[in-house]
Amino acid sequence: GQQVMQIPQYQHVQEGEDFTTYCNSSTTLSNIQWYKQRPGGHPVFLIQLVKSGEVKKQKRLTFQFGEAKKNSSLHITATQTTDVGTYFCALTGGGNKLTFGTGTQLKVEL
Amino acid sequence: KAGVTQTPRYLIKTRGQQVTLSCSPISGHRSVSWYQQTPGQGLQFLFEYFSETQRNKGNFPGRFSGRQFSNSRSEMNVSTLELGDSALYLCASSHKGEVTEAFFGQGTRLTVV
Numbered sequence: 001g002q003q004v005m006q007i008p009q010y011q012h013v014q015e016g017e018d019f020t021t022y023c024n025s026s027t028t029l030s031n032i033q034w035y036k037q038r039p040g041g042h043p044v045f046l047i048q049l050v051k052s053g054e055v056k057k058q059k060r061l062t063f064q065f066g067e068a069k070k071n072s073s074l075h076i077t078a079t080q081t082t083d084v085g086t087y088f089c090a091l092t093g094g095g096n097k098l099t100f101g102t103g104t105q106l107k108v109e110l
Numbered sequence: 111k112a113g114v115t116q117t118p119r120y121l122i123k124t125r126g127q128q129v130t131l132s133c134s135p136i137s138g139h140r141s142v143s144w145y146q147q148t149p150g151q152g153l154q155f156l157f158e159y160f161s162e163t164q165r166n167k168g169n170f171p172g173r174f175s176g177r178q179f180s181n182s183r184s185e186m187n188v189s190t191l192e193l194g195d196s197a198l199y200l201c202a203s204s205h206k207g208e209v210t211e212a213f214f215g216q217g218t219r220l221t222v223v
Contacts, residue, residue, distance in 0.1 A: 034212075042200060042216055043216070048210075048211065060151060094166050095141065096143055096166075096202075096204045097158055098112040100154075102152050103152060103153075
């Protein structure tokens with residue numbers, strides 16, 4: 001089945017610094033979703049990207065889908081302590097089945 | 111609108127026992143998916159039900175099974191529990207039949223001793 005590599009596994013930043021996580025696939029993706037899971041919480045949907053080269057913004061979060069639809073990134077500008085959590089990309093395939101990346105755990109220090 | 115509800119929140123079972131977990135999706139959602147989350151394996155897809163039919167199944171042994179009722183509520187069952195089954199089991203519901211936002215419940219934390 002489809003698999004996706006997500007890097008880095010961990011990221012420790014100072015508040016105010018930027019953060020980026022990347023997802024890479026060896027195959028072309030039809031679309032990709034991003035989720036955030038706070039410590040002790042459950043995954044929460046952030047966004048879905050469908051089009052080649054698509055860029056979407058949500059306040060300080062910028063999501064990109066590669067031109068070849070084989071990679072995606074999530075960039076957070078000027079991190080805040082509320083950004084702490086694990087960010088997952090997820091591939092869709094067959095109904096509502098999601099194949100999750102390994103996640104990037106973000107820690108933000110004051 | 112109420113979110114996805116999973117019961118129980120926490121469970122401790124002994125090896126060899128069986129367990130049933132319950133998930134009530136958001137009203138109007140017909141798709142329910144189950145995931146297992148562990149530190150070692152991450153988030154793994156178990157199965158998906160849509161309108162009472164299993165539509166997708168992940169790579170888990172037959173000890174893991176599920177069903178969906180006519181009101182879209184779903185249950186998953188794990189028989190002959192093993193220590194490695196200790197995990198957070200998450201249920202997600204979706205409104206449409208395909209490729210749409212998944213709403214996750216708080217999960218059931220299962221510990222097998």
